[in-house]
Amino acid sequence: MTKITNLTEVKAVGKYLRISPTKARRVLDQIRGRNYKDTIMILEFMPYRCCNAILKIVKSAAANAEHNKNFNKKDLNTTACLAIQLVKIMKRFQPRAQGRAFPIHKPTCHISIYVGTES
Template identity: 55%
Template sequence: MLKKRLRKRKTTVYALGQYISMSAHKARRVIDQIRGRSYEETLMILELMPYRACYPIFKLVYSAAANASYNMNSNESNLVISKAEVSEATIVKKLKPRARGRSFAIKRPTCHINIVVKDISLDEYIEIDSLNPLKWSKKLKSKKKYTAMAYNNIYSNGGVWDKK
């Protein structure tokens, strides 16, 4: 009797940007907006956001999608940003000359940005048990979630005020 070993197909690809000259806090502000979104929606968000951190993150997302299309032959419409991380890197220290022969330390923070892209079309939802085909139908059923939209008047119940 032959045993077949099933290998799970790789569904994630990443792009890593190291020593990007910007603080990790400013990059996290942008990364939090794109985490979990689709590739096409992410590109639109990054083009329209007014932050300086958007351009290097845009390049990394584009690079991760190029890696996915080259390595896994995946379509860009099936890609989702599954994981996006920002970690602090080394701080570049410079000395600036000041008055009376003194020096002033300038600290330029850098960060590492890691973006993981997942192809949802390659995701394996079904584990096929060839001995028991009755299990197939249970795993194929999807649970539908319905959400109701509720209208709340923000002026009558003390909601969020417009900050200027």
């Protein structure tokens, strides 16, 4: 993670989400470095399924910043976004022809979002 001076950050984490980390990173790359209002607008209008979970985490981080550090929501920026792939993968099997089984791997991830303001 890049280190930025004179920055106060607050984070929120969503754990064990049933989202592929590569698909989550596609959305997180779009919101990284933007202010809170733009981030909310982008997430509401993007057509991906993971946007709902990421929107909840962004709103949680903003609420943490407002309640714990007395920040104003309009001054917040999304400073860092991470999607960490977990080793725990749900494994399922789909029946195929002639008695075979086809493995299906359902990945999970943790999503961390840091919001902050310049001091």
